[in-house]
Amino acid sequence: MLTATFVLVEAAPGTAADLLAEERPLPPEARARLEAAFGLDRPPLARYGAWIAAAARGDLGWSTSRGRPVSQVLGAALPATLLLAGCGLTVQLVLGLSLGTLHVWRPRGGVDHVASVAGLTVASVPTFWLGLMAILALAYRLPLFPPSSSHSIGAEAWSPAARALDAVWHAALPGAVLGVGAAAALARYVRAGLLRALGEGFVRAAKARGVPPGTLVVRHALRATLPPIVTLTGISLPTLVSGSLVVEVVFGRPGMGRLAYDAVLARDLPVVLGTVLAGTVLVVAGTLAADLGLAWADPRARAAVAGGG
Amino acid sequence: MRGPARWGAVLIGAWAIAAVLAPVLPLRDPSAQPDGLVLRTLPPLARAWEVRLPDGTRRYAHEVRRAEDGRATMRRGASWSELPDGAQTHRRTFVLGTDLLGRDLLSRLVWGARASLLAGGLAALVALILGTAVGLTAGIAGGWTDAVLMRITDGALSVPRLFLLVLLSALFRPSLPLAVLAIGGTSWMVAARLVRGEVLALSERPFVQAARSAGARPLRLAALHVLPAIATLVAVEASLRFGQSVLLEGSLSFLGLGVPPPTPTWGGLIADGRDRLLDAWWIAFWPGAALAGVVVATQWIADGVQGDIVIWPREERT
Numbered sequence: 001m002l003t004a005t006f007v008l009v010e011a012a013p014g015t016a017a018d019l020l021a022e023e024r025p026l027p028p029e030a031r032a033r034l035e036a037a038f039g040l041d042r043p044p045l046a047r048y049g050a051w052i053a054a055a056a057r058g059d060l061g062w063s064t065s066r067g068r069p070v071s072q073v074l075g076a077a078l079p080a081t082l083l084l085a086g087c088g089l090t091v092q093l094v095l096g097l098s099l100g101t102l103h104v105w106r107p108r109g110g111v112d113h114v115a116s117v118a119g120l121t122v123a124s125v126p127t128f129w130l131g132l133m134a135i136l137a138l139a140y141r142l143p144l145f146p147p148s149s150s151h152s153i154g155a156e157a158w159s160p161a162a163r164a165l166d167a168v169w170h171a172a173l174p175g176a177v178l179g180v181g182a183a184a185a186l187a188r189y190v191r192a193g194l195l196r197a198l199g200e201g202f203v204r205a206a207k208a209r210g211v212p213p214g215t216l217v218v219r220h221a222l223r224a225t226l227p228p229i230v231t232l233t234g235i236s237l238p239t240l241v242s243g244s245l246v247v248e249v250v251f252g253r254p255g256m257g258r259l260a261y262d263a264v265l266a267r268d269l270p271v272v273l274g275t276v277l278a279g280t281v282l283v284v285a286g287t288l289a290a291d292l293g294l295a296w297a298d299p300r301a302r303a304a305v306a307g308g309g
Numbered sequence: 310m311r312g313p314a315r316w317g318a319v320l321i322g323a324w325a326i327a328a329v330l331a332p333v334l335p336l337r338d339p340s341a342q343p344d345g346l347v348l349r350t351l352p353p354l355a356r357a358w359e360v361r362l363p364d365g366t367r368r369y370a371h372e373v374r375r376a377e378d379g380r381a382t383m384r385r386g387a388s389w390s391e392l393p394d395g396a397q398t399h400r401r402t403f404v405l406g407t408d409l410l411g412r413d414l415l416s417r418l419v420w421g422a423r424a425s426l427l428a429g430g431l432a433a434l435v436a437l438i439l440g441t442a443v444g445l446t447a448g449i450a451g452g453w454t455d456a457v458l459m460r461i462t463d464g465a466l467s468v469p470r471l472f473l474l475v476l477l478s479a480l481f482r483p484s485l486p487l488a489v490l491a492i493g494g495t496s497w498m499v500a501a502r503l504v505r506g507e508v509l510a511l512s513e514r515p516f517v518q519a520a521r522s523a524g525a526r527p528l529r530l531a532a533l534h535v536l537p538a539i540a541t542l543v544a545v546e547a548s549l550r551f552g553q554s555v556l557l558e559g560s561l562s563f564l565g566l567g568v569p570p571p572t573p574t575w576g577g578l579i580a581d582g583r584d585r586l587l588d589a590w591w592i593a594f595w596p597g598a599a600l601a602g603v604v605v606a607t608q609w610i611a612d613g614v615q616g617d618i619v620i621w622p623r624e625e626r627t
Contacts, residue, residue, distance in 0.1 A: 125597070129559075276472050
């Protein structure tokens with residue numbers, strides 16, 4: 001994947017030196033000095049080899065547009081994206097689980113019907129548009145949330161607790177926009193899983209023992225539907241990372257998505273490669289976490305892992 | 310087809326017909342800016358006076374008054390001016406309002422459907438052909454071919470797609486063919502996995518085994534025996550993929566990296582209205598609603614084709 005990315009950037013017209021020169025005619029010796037400084041005078045294959053070797057050591061190169069090491073630039077952007085993705089994931093899980101359970105309360109009734117139509121609609125709305133409308137409704141018309149940025153002005157001087165609260169407050173609305181679509185899909189699965197589980201023997205046995213309905217749904221049926229939900233959450237991770245790009249652009253938040261977008265416009269090859277790499281690492285790490293979560297949620301999977309499977 | 314699926318088909322069909330017929334429909338020119346003063350950011354259903362002067366030129370006015378002697382005056386902004394004899398005046402309604410440059414949003418929405426639906430449709434086609442080919446090859450060939458193809462598919466699935474798309478669109482000059490190839494080339498993985506799974510399930514079935522033992526070559530097996538059996542699956546994926554591709558193209562155009570202006574696209578229209586959300590919400594609202602409508606319709610159609618209601622786990626939302 002990284003190889004493909006590198007080849008594409010190489011194939012594109014123009015280099016960082018062209019961009020720095022900004023269309024002005026550049027004396028050949030100045031241009032040569034620039035290209036030598038960025039290593040652009042070496043053949044592509046040599047540069048690719050050097051990049052891979054350095055990346056393995058944690059050195060992702062030098063950002064041509066920001067004049068800082070790529071790892072520093074990425075490191076500065078990562079926390080904001082992690083916070084955003086975390087908020088998105090929380091919204092997705094909480095909303096998905098509670099809506100799915102609500103569905104089952106009155107299957108095929110009015111609430112069920114309205115909620116599933118609303119869910120389908122929300123899942124189909126483009127994220128960037130949902131973001132704009134959320135800003136309009138919940139940041140301007142009804143000023144509950146800040147419309148943009150990742151922290152309040154002057155927040156640097158606050159106590160750590162106040163700063164953290166401020167950061168979450170700023171991430172809440174973009175996080176909700178990021179997670180709500182996936183929540184609707186999740187709710188469908190929770191509903192289907194719950195309906196199936198409620199018909200099964202162990203749930204009926206619990207019911208016969210006199211377990212109250214609420215406990216029955218949450219403790220017994222929901223527990224049995226966890227494995228597919230964990231899997232689905234793992235599948236939705238690339239979406240979450242991709243979505244953060246649009247959400248960060250719409251909400252004007254600093255983060256990896258904004259970084260990738262800005263770097264691509266500045267044709268800053270090392271940063272672009274770095275963000276694609278970091279995004280992929282995030283997704284792979286998340287998928288690994290989902291697999292571990294599956295082992296926790298499903299004793300059968302745990303047995304398979306323990307048995308060397 | 311059942312209820313919602315039928316409505317979905319009607320909606321998409323209507324958009325397709327409108328998009329094809331846009332040049333002959335009685336719409337205003339989508340890129341004309343006839344009057345920046347009078348027509349700028351008119352809200353939906355707003356009306357303005359169109360004045361046709363005797364020499365054939367067209368002007369717009371906020372207000373037209375006729376005196377009893379038949380002489381007419383018009384108001385543009387705060388200034389009144391007299392109309393020459395023989396000037397015709399009509400009141401025009403702008404159903405969806407106008408944008409910052411006084412362009413008619415209804416005609417921009419319909420014209421925008423052309424680029425958005427074309428790009429989405431072609432991209433979905435590319436993704437389906439690629440995905441079906443990969444899935445069929447992996448499922449029928451098996452062995453290490455299968456293993457290699459599926460590892461590639463898994464690898465492609467774990468890259469956040471929008472990062473890759475943004476990269477592609479910014480590296481090469483954005484254009485409709487690039488958007489189609491980029492979106493199609495990054496959306497084939499779901500189809501590949503679905504088709505491979507179905508092919509593996511089918512290969513145990515008697516009719517496939519019979520064909521194989523009768524000496525059918527892999528290509529013949531794929532084209533004549535397996536492909537017809539997975540047509541429903543492919544149709545469901547086609548419908549969903551179409552919606553997702555339209556959505557992705559919208560995201561790219563919104564970021565300014567999709568089909569380039571001046572061609573109106575739904576994503577581009579939303580970007581136009583982005584900075585004027587507070588005082589002109591309708592500019593961004595209509596194209597977003599249109600996008601959402603098309604995506605909902607594709608879900609309905611997919612549900613109808615498939616027979617029961619399932620939202621597929623969407624591996625990419627943008």
